[in-house]
Amino acid sequence: MKRNKCLVLFTTCLLSFCLLLVSCGGSPSEDSKDSNKGEKSTSAGSPPASEKEDALTYKKTGESYTRDEQGYPQLKGVTLKIWMPIAKEYVDVVTTYAEMDVVKKWMETCDVNLKFAHPPLGQEAANFAVMIAGDELPDMIFSNGIDDYYPGKSTMAYEDGLLFDYTKLVSKKNTPLFIKKVADDPYFTRAIKDDEGRINTLGVAVSGSEESCTTMFGLMTRKDMLEATGMDVPVTIDDWYQMLKAMKANGVEYPLIIDGDNYWKTRNTFSNAYGISANDYYIKDDNKTIAYGPYEDAYYDYLSTMSKWYAEGLINPDFMNQDQQQTWSMIADGVGACTVNHLYNYNPYYYMPVESKDPSKAMVAVDFPVLKKGDTMRLMVTNRNIGNRKYITVDTEYPLACVLLLDSLYDDDLEFMFSNGIEGLGYTMSENNYPVINTITADTTDEELLGSRIYPLEIESDSDLDYLLTDKYCFGAQVGCVQFGVKQSYEGILGEWRLNYTSEESETISKYDTDLNTYRDEMMLKFITGQEKLTESSFDAYRKKMKDLKMEELIAIRQAAYDRYLNR
Amino acid sequence: MSKIHGSKSETAFRVINGLFMFILAGITLYPLLYVVFGSFSDPAKLSRFRGALLKPMGFSLKGYEAVFSMKNFWLGYRNTLFYVAAGTAISMLLTILGAYALSVKGYMLKKPVMFLIVFTMYFSGGMIPTYLVVKQIGFVDTIWSVLIPGCISVYNLIVLRSSFQSIPRNLIESASIDGAGHIRILFRIVLPLSSAALATITLFYGASRWGAWYSAMVYLPNRRDLYPLQMFLRELMVTENNMDAVADEFSTESANFYLLKNVIKYAAVIVSTVPILCLYPFLQKYFIKGVLVGSLKE
């Protein structure tokens, strides 16, 4: 027996010794990561003997490029590697975006060679982590990679020495298009830089404009059921209540259908009336204070309304587990009447299979309800923001080339190409001289797919309302919803895209956020479905528990970040 | 299994048992039937249906047409067949060696090694450290990264070891007295007598290789052409529900194609599952052969 014990001990020691040796000695690839690896001179460009005045240069790496007559940067055929999730539509046709026509054109125009690293769909996070841990970083990271998958987002990425700070390279000479398009728009002035004054939004996609930002979500109801109640289109919450009750009396089982995709929450559909966000932080009336919707007193009124509707059977009971497809099928069957949903799904799930074949089942757009007639909205969730950020890593040998390439995204012609594709293959011109995207069906040829657009590279989503409402989305887009969204105010929306957090703040958020969200979601459903009775005291208990879960600290963090934003 | 002897209670038992088995088969067949019905359905009709499918909603082969024309699908199939064949062979070889060595009695390092191997079932470095090791060896972006890491399942090793330990000792003794070394004992005596266990473990490894995707996901970042079938299937199942941010754009897909995606999912599951279902009946004959073990005279 003793011998066996000795044996076990001996072997364990031996193996742990081996382990130690191996792991300390062979600690793989954690070399020094100094932030400007591009100190060494590269073959990117030995400055020509006679330098033109308008040559674009960067002393640290010795790069030098020129522009051609149209103003496109000529990047001398350097190879740039880009990490970017691939869109689902193209997964079967291409293994890399470099095979698509629009990218080929881009490479040709700018004389650059692009290589893409695409993570498998659905596994972006793991792929990203493994890429960062390895020692071969790409030159650029697209599609919000850092914000979505790096702990602490871009602030931390800069601090950890992952990203290249190109603030100094942003200038009228290097990035004229970027400055014209984004930096000059007052709505975004503060959002261009982060709290440290670094410009980190080169290449970012801009949505919406002062004149017409849109939202592709809408509240709509079946026209015939509305007419059967004999009422006008509802405006206030009370109108809604009366209408839903009347519909139920007419035989619609669950007049309001909502589902697990939670657009009724995230789009502030009904909470807007109470002046709060249903799910999130928002800016209060004074345009300075940050509050959290589910923590506010008005949340009690909001919950009472929703729970009253649920108790009277006006809302479908399985909404938490339901998906879009079921929602639309219930409406098609007459089990439901109203829903708030993404117009993107409305078309394939309802308009094409049902409404276009049977006009009696047509849907009509309804505005979000207000509390009292004449109230205005502040919390419309629109697409007015910037996103789809692009980053340059420190390991790149050609930082100037990256900067110039990102700037070229804002060129009108290139941008048109990314949004629409190659003429004839990706889009066709309509009679009104707008490009209409060719729909992708099972019969679309490979050639057509190769020539189609790449919307993750789009830099500006359309804000020309005429075009949006007529040619681009004319079929089954519920024009009324789009028009409604345009008219509303989004001044109360906070938008995480504006904020930067310090590392302590990030840590606090990561410690407490999940607990808080879990509790919030749980209690919201319990109150609405009536499993927990909604009374003054139970709501107070709920607020107290939120406070114990560090609600106030988290609000304070957002407040501090917003204040810093205002002071930029 | 008592044979021909019949009695009233025996017959009653047999009848009830048979009926019970029938019901069980029905209940367990249903999920696959559901998927089969879904795969043959018309996309538009299927989207309208809620509840338990009892037949295809309008017969249509569109789902299968779309699946058979997906290039990635066939690429994945080819890759998976290779990984299953080569991977199961490698796994079986190493597992047999390990199980045999750990089933022999009397040598010093046996117990500690056994403990250390079981230990690895519970503690591992995690995804990133393992990736870094595999990268250092140079397996990343090659087929070896799918074949080797994870090729030995400790669970299977334990099962096989148990089977080897049950071989009657005297057979092995007499062979070793006759001068046979361990290799000969393993291949001439132990393996032939363990056919049931070997068939079971082959099935386990085969099925797990067939459904494997994790290794490919982590270790093949730049080689989509080496992806197994399951990776493409998983990509097919990815839903795009979280569309916050900027891109709440209209997709270019038409309604029909969008609906077709659901039918494609079902068709893809059927097409990719049918081969592995055929493996078991093929191996079933080895389960009968194992009867010989118990009937050996001492």
Place this chain on the structure above:
Amino acid sequence: MQETTFCVLHAVSSFPTLTGRESLQKKYKRREYNIMQKMTTVSVPAKKSGFFQKLSKDFKQYKSLYLILLPVLIYFIIFCYWPMNGVIIAFKKYKPRLGVMDSKWVGLENFQQYFGSAFFKRTVSNTILLNLYNLIFGFPVPILFAILLNEVQNKAYKKVIQSITYLPHFVTTVIVASMIIQFTNSEGFITYLVNNLTGHSGSLISDASMFRRIFVISGIWQSFGWNSIIYMAALTGINPDLYEASYIDGANKFRQIWHITLPGIMPTIVIMLILACGSIMSLGWEKAFLLQSPLTYETSDIISTFVYRKGFKEQDYSYSTAVDLFNSVINLLLLTLANSFSKRFGESSLW
């Protein structure tokens, strides 16, 4: 030497074992074998000579065996033990960019975060309870099924039944989960049945008190066929003559099963049970995640789904490694306990 023999006797785990008269015979044969071994082994001097000398002698004696074991050892060292230094991540604030060694050391902070979460107790108890229910209700089912199926006379019928019952194992979790939701929501036919037979009202899947039942029963339904394969294989090893003999002795079906079949596959059952004890703290996230909703978090939120939601936005590898480490320690402890327990009762064991 006596002690070692004693240990060896108890450490035997057999795939099918022999019973009754045979076991006595075997015991005598074993004693014979051990005496023989004593006589044929190289005699070792009585004094406590060097441990390493013994080891080198052992290497010489079993050289070919160690050679056979070598590739397996190399595999485990390279792919399991070399990366194991990554476990340190649990004690650091891991940043992928800085690597394992350079990330900041934070000691037990990640564990404190885990224990200090408002939902720690709930998630741990949900995980353990679900696994326990699976063990109590789900463990016997494949065994009973294998035994009953074994009694089926018609070979073809048996083959067909067997091939059908393992099919649900291969249907992807996503599809199974969506089916379960369809059947157990307000309109589902299972809900209809249950509500009519019991007094329950409303959807089953949104009822926190029903979640465990749905989870466990659907798990049994999906996996009993596949899990019974190993017992079916074990059953083939039982000597059919034993049944003949017992029939002659007048045993009915039930006694045959109780005295021959069960003991025959008992070693397999015990090993499976020990391994099951070693996964009490682990439960995969995918199925629970697809079936749960915030309304049922009380019973449906398990460790892995909570960590998944947490990791979704934050990519905190230190945290998930710490959670995994904690769970693994508990699992290993339980496994060791189950193993020694089983040894004490004279049954098979892992080591």
